[in-house]
Amino acid sequence: MAEDLTINRSTSKQAQYESLIPQIEALLYGETDFVANMANVAAALKEQFNWFWVGFYLVKNDELVLGPFQGPVACTRIKKGKGVCGSSWAQSKTLIVPDVDEFPGHIACASASRSEIVLPLIKDGEVIGVLDIDSEFLNHFDEADAVYLQQVIVILLNQYIK
Template sequence: MAEDLIINRNTTKAAQYESLLPQIEGLLDGETDFVANMANVCAALKEQFNWFWVGFYLIKGEELVLGPFQGPVACTRIRKGKGVCGSSWEEAKTLIVPDVDQFPGHIACASASKSEIVLPLIKDNEVIGVMDVDSEFLGHFNDTDQTYLEQVISILLK
């Protein structure tokens, strides 16, 4: 498949995801390298939604360690239960944070980040990492993002 995406921002958020999901499937089809696939997922999501930051952290020992991402430099290591990413890992659930300044223990990797969604990567009933998406706008993420980003993770993990 060609590596060009068809980007359409002049429609609803759900329609943007609906257009992007099959493109992500095509992009990952036949590629078995997990790091390469995470990198392309980040690039596709960043290109479509122009979020401030999108990336992955993978569990290594007792920490989340920075993986592929798109955006400004990021925190390299996060302990379990710390910040939004560490909390998502600890709770094994998606966390939507409309205002990161209101999240107890938020780790400010970038002061421009205002809202965040973090989704756990669960394989064989075990959290292996998280997908982290940040926006420079308050209240940017909602249930629509959760629904579709969980589908993106499902594509990535199959």
């Protein structure tokens, strides 16, 4: 089934999220395949916000392994506590990094990435993966992004059946 999103970049960031979130909810409704849903979430976010990179890493055998994403090729495996993604996993919390060059131990998968937000995917009290978003602009993400992206994660995880 073909799905079309209504994309409008001429409104505020808040309005863009408020328009996109119900569309993501409708897109995922009834679909229980987690990989398919992650792929559609990554595509929808990339399409709406035109960020440099949007994707997921999943916890497998005590490391993060690259999952569905949109953007240039990426690091395939990340150890717990390493880089922004590994740190978000280890700390079980959202990390907003205004300048990735100032983040201790940043893993430079793409030199064009300048700022980043990473949110853990927590299911039954355990981190099962992370949502990683990179921008080619400094200081691109803020608490509003964290709040709205957390809503997207809740929608995604509500469709997830282990």
